[in-house]
Amino acid sequence: MKRFCPYTDDCPLFNDRIFIRKSYGQVYKKLYCTAGEEKWTRCRRYQVIEKLGRCADFVMPNSRASFEEIEAKLNSIGKV
Ligand code: SF4
Structure with missing residues (x-):
């Protein structure tokens, strides 16, 4: 089993x-x-990258924001 996150x-x-x-x-x-x-x-940053193919600095590993909320914010700051 890998010990380190692939990202x-x-x-x-x-x-x-x-x-x-x-x-x-x-x-x-x-x-x-x-x-x-x-x-x-379980890291939210990992999950966001896996699901949306991108992430941003405001997403912390323990974030409870939904993918929809995060995607809307990514779009609003131009992280396409
Ligand atoms: S913060 Fe999350 S995505 Fe980044 S290296 Fe750590 S586990 Fe991976």
């Missing part, structure tokens, strides 16, 4: 390119990105 190379959150507290980033990485498939498939 770690490009994910801005994983690569510290999203402006959040560093400690939050570390917690997300520990809870989702590097915790095995069962965990990273």
